[in-house]
Amino acid sequence: MAIIQFPNGIKWGSATAAYQVEGAAFEDGRGPSIWDTFSHTPGKVKDGDNGDIACDSYHRYEEDIELMKELGITMYRFSVSWPRIYPEGTGEINQPGLAFYHRFVDKLLENGIEPMCTLYHWDLHQALQDKGGWANRDTIGAFVTYAETMFNEFNGKIKHWLTLNEPWCVSFLSNHMGVHAPGNQDLQLATTISHHLLVAHGKAVQKFRELEVQGQIGFAPNTTWLEPFSSRQQDIDACRREVGQQIEWFMDPVFKGEYPQFMLDWFNKKGVGLQLEEGDLEAIRQPVDFLGINYYTGNLARYKEDSGLFDTEHIETGVERTDIGWPVYPDGFYKVLTYIAGRYGDIPIYITENGACYNDEPADGRVKDDRRISYLQHHLAALSRAIESGVNIKGYFLWSLMDNFEWAEGYSKRFGIIHVDYRTLVRTKKDSYYWYKKVIANNWLEV
Numbered sequence: 048m049a050i051i052q053f054p055n056g057i058k059w060g061s062a063t064a065a066y067q068v069e070g071a072a073f074e075d076g077r078g079p080s081i082w083d084t085f086s087h088t089p090g091k092v093k094d095g096d097n098g099d100i101a102c103d104s105y106h107r108y109e110e111d112i113e114l115m116k117e118l119g120i121t122m123y124r125f126s127v128s129w130p131r132i133y134p135e136g137t138g139e140i141n142q143p144g145l146a147f148y149h150r151f152v153d154k155l156l157e158n159g160i161e162p163m164c165t166l167y168h169w170d171l172h173q174a175l176q177d178k179g180g181w182a183n184r185d186t187i188g189a190f191v192t193y194a195e196t197m198f199n200e201f202n203g204k205i206k207h208w209l210t211l212n213e214p215w216c217v218s219f220l221s222n223h224m225g226v227h228a229p230g231n232q233d234l235q236l237a238t239t240i241s242h243h244l245l246v247a248h249g250k251a252v253q254k255f256r257e258l259e260v261q262g263q264i265g266f267a268p269n270t271t272w273l274e275p276f277s278s279r280q281q282d283i284d285a286c287r288r289e290v291g292q293q294i295e296w297f298m299d300p301v302f303k304g305e306y307p308q309f310m311l312d313w314f315n316k317k318g319v320g321l322q323l324e325e326g327d328l329e330a331i332r333q334p335v336d337f338l339g340i341n342y343y344t345g346n347l348a349r350y351k352e353d354s355g356l357f358d359t360e361h362i363e364t365g366v367e368r369t370d371i372g373w374p375v376y377p378d379g380f381y382k383v384l385t386y387i388a389g390r391y392g393d394i395p396i397y398i399t400e401n402g403a404c405y406n407d408e409p410a411d412g413r414v415k416d417d418r419r420i421s422y423l424q425h426h427l428a429a430l431s432r433a434i435e436s437g438v439n440i441k442g443y444f445l446w447s448l449m450d451n452f453e454w455a456e457g458y459s460k461r462f463g464i465i466h467v468d469y470r471t472l473v474r475t476k477k478d479s480y481y482w483y484k485k486v487i488a489n490n491w492l493e494v
């Protein structure tokens with residue numbers, strides 16, 4: 048066995064998101080989000096699941112924080128439900144909504160756990176969607192107003208902020224592929240939304256600076272890695288395009304002040320363009336204090352004409368897959384991190400999501416999730432390789448603290464290191480919880 052030592056000072060955390068764990072969907076003035084609409088629309092979410100109750104963390108957050116404290120994490124990433132703060136999307140602020148997050152954040156701080164707050168984790172107010180949602184530039188202003196409210200309300204309590212979670216999921220997965228809410232299938236719409244999301248991010252960062260909020264701000268794109276099946280240029284280019292829709296498309300505007308030309312050219316070939324307004328790129332390129340990176344999976348791929356949006360074909364190589372069907376590809380994690388560091392320089396990075404779906408169930412009060420432990424072991428080893436290669440990693444948030452509502456997969460897919468019985472809401476610590484607790488306590492890993 049080899050010991051992999053992590054640098055002193057790395058922050059160990061875990062993550063969830065409001066719609067996936069809170070429940071209390073109709074309580075204390077919360078307004079309806081697009082995920083309430085989508086999950087209550089027959090056929091959209093597996094088994095007809097919805098977030099009405101979820102893990103009931105709205106009421107059980109003290110128990111959850113006890114579990115976080117026992118785990119030994121020093122940071123916890125959560126998201127705020129925008130419709131709890133603005134029940135109409137804009138206009139009146141819902142004080143009970145703010146009060147809940149004050150209780151929650153105060154309890155985290157009392158237990159020595161630093162909050163990292165994601166402002167937008169997909170639960171757009173339905174009233175804003177009814178007016179076009181992220182396709183309507185007015186939503187940018189509504190988001191900045193919401194962000195300003197949260198900055199003013201929690202300045203000094205919350206010192207790590209993320210504007211957006213996974214803008215690729217919000218734009219392309221939800222508006223081109225139709226897999227997530229609101230379920231559109233329109234590439235031009237999705238591309239326009241991706242731009243508006245970045246403008247909203249940039250304007251929120253400008254507001255953060257203007258208000259002189261204590262702390263740091265970033266955003267959390269999702270990433271994947273596709274290794275070219277061969278050294279043929281067409282295979283290399285095909286992989287670059289599909290990976291580029293998540294990496295360069297969202298990171299070049301923030302870190303380079305422009306969209307990647309190879310992606311603009313490709314979208315143009317597909318009859319899709321961007322309508323930039325005066326000042327958009329200047330807004331987007333506001334310097335961030337850190338970058339959040341979400342990584343789950345990757346694959347081998349090659350060029351195949353007219354296959355998918357990017358003329359790519361993923362190659363089945365018999366590699367292990369998790370219970371959501373994603374290949375286990377830890378080398379891709381290393382490649383993503385070193386590629387990003389090489390392209391954008393020494394930006395501080397938090398791994399804001401990494402984890403695996405394995406649906407192991409309790410037996411005699413124990414959940415034996417060896418496959419999740421193996422996934423985490425390999426991915427933390429890849430993370431250590433990236434750190435040793437000079438990537439500026441500041442922390443790691445395991446997705447997820449507990450099993451929760453996995454969007455279109457509903458409750459059928461379990462990512463937690465804590466098992467949740469959705470009938471009784473009883474939490475059961477899995478073997479991976481105890482394994483992660485040891486990694487945190489030791490700050491090293493045995494492989």
Ligand SMILES: N=NNCCOCCOc1ccc(-c2cn(C[C@@H]3NC[C@@H](O)[C@H]3O)nn2)cc1
Nearest residue numbers: 064067213216220224225226269343400453454
């Ligand atoms: N039409 N085709 N349908 C089938 C084909 O789907 C194509 C791809 O689908 C996808 C792709 C990616 C995801 C995804 C999920 N997470 C995990 C969450 N991250 C934020 C946090 O909230 C976690 O829950 N990250 N990425 C889901 C579905």
